[in-house]
Structure formats: structure tokens, C-alpha cells
Amino acid sequence: MFTSLIAxxxxxxCAYIEIYIRSGSFPTKMFxxxxxxxxxxxxxxxxxxxxxxxxxxxxxxxxxCWTLLxxxxxRKNKLFxxxxxxxxxxxxxxxxxxxxxxxxxxxxxxxxxxxxxxFGMDGFFLGIMIGLPVSLSASAFNGERRPxxx
Numbered sequence: 640m641f642t643s644l645i646a647x648x649x650x651x652x653c654a655y656i657e658i659y660i661r662s663g664s665f666p667t668k669m670f671x672x673x674x675x676x677x678x679x680x681x682x683x684x685x686x687x688x689x690x691x692x693x694x695x696x697x698x699x700x701x702x703x704c705w706t707l708l709x710x711x712x713x714r715k716n717k718l719f720x721x722x723x724x725x726x727x728x729x730x731x732x733x734x735x736x737x738x739x740x741x742x743x744x745x746x747x748x749x750x751x752x753x754x755x756x757x758f759g760m761d762g763f764f765l766g767i768m769i770g771l772p773v774s775l776s777a778s779a780f781n782g783e784r785r786p787x788x789x
Contacts, residue, residue, distance in 0.1 A: 640703070642776040647702035649768040657764070670694025676746035701742075705734055706773050713777040727774040731766025732758070 651669075658666040668684060673694035675683040683690045709730060735758060743750035 642773055643699060643703040643706045646706060646769040646772045647699045649772065650702060650765065651698065653764050653768045657761075670698070672748070673697050676743070676748045679747040701738075702769060705730075705769060706776075709770075709773045710777050710780065714781060723774040723778045724771070727770030728763065728766035730770035730774065731764070731768075732762035734765045734769060735762040 654669065655666060658669070670691045671683045671686050671694060672680065674686065674690050674697060675681075677693070677697060678690075683694075739750055739757075740753070
């Protein structure tokens with residue numbers, strides 16, 4: 640659970656920074672948009688505190704599900720056990736693909752066309768912000784030893 644909170648918070652900060660860089664303004668309705676995936680954007684964009692809480696809950700719930708999936712696959716799949724850093728980046732791209740090509744398309748928000756630049760950048764950042772903390776945590780949870788420096 641703690642790993643999900645860290646990964647979700649890192650992802651949220653990264654999303655705020657990315658939106659600011661792309662648009663030049665601070666995103667003030669991010670959690671209303673997230674909640675709009677469940678309730679429809681027209682119903683949430685002007686929503687108040689309860690809608691923001693719903694968006695925050697949905698965000699962390701999704702990250703928790705991705706964390707749980709990684710932990711369950713970690714011991715069973717050799718790809719995840721080979722190199723925790725490579726696994727983290729690959730997992731970021733898997734997250735991006737599933738969220739953009741399946742989840743968003745099934746949500747009330749919908750998704751735009753596939754964009755290689757978004758896939759490349761966002762998948763990498765998801766690997767760093769979600770995949771890396773989850774991969775390191777799964778590695779530690781499964782008792783893998785850390786190398787000693789001296």
C-alpha cells in the first residue's frame with residue numbers, strides 16, 4: 640500500500656509538470672478530469688471538493704492495481720526478475736499501452752489516436768515514476784539482497 644502511495648504521488652507530480660510544460664499553465668482541474676472518466680467530463684469539470692476526492696481516489700486506486708499486478712507477476716515472470724530497472728521501464732510502457740489503448744477508450748473520456756511521441760515519453764516517465772518504486776519495492780519484498788559497496 641505504501642508503495643502505491645509513493646508511486647501515485649510521483650506520477651501525479653510528473654503529470655502536473657508535464658501538463659505545465661506542454662500548456663504553459665498549471666492544471667487546476669486534473670482530478671475533475673480523472674473523475675470524469677467514471678462520471679463523464681460534463682458532470683465533473685465544475686465539480687467541487689467531493690469530485691476532487693473521487694478523482695484522487697480513482698488515481699490512487701489505479702496505481703494500487705498496477706502495483707498489485709506487478710507484485711503478483713514479479714516471482715512468476717522471468718522478465719520482471721532479470722533486471723529490476725529494465726523491468727520498471729518496460730512496465731511503464733505496459734501501463735501506458737493498457738491505460739491509453741483500453742482503459743481510456745472504455746471510459747467516459749475516450750482517447751485520442753495513438754501517438755509515438757506520447758508513447759515514448761509518457762511510457763518512460765511512467766516507468767520511472769510508477770515502475771521504478773514498484774520494482775524496487777517488489778525486489779526488496781522478495782528478499783533480494785542489495786549489493787554492498789565496501
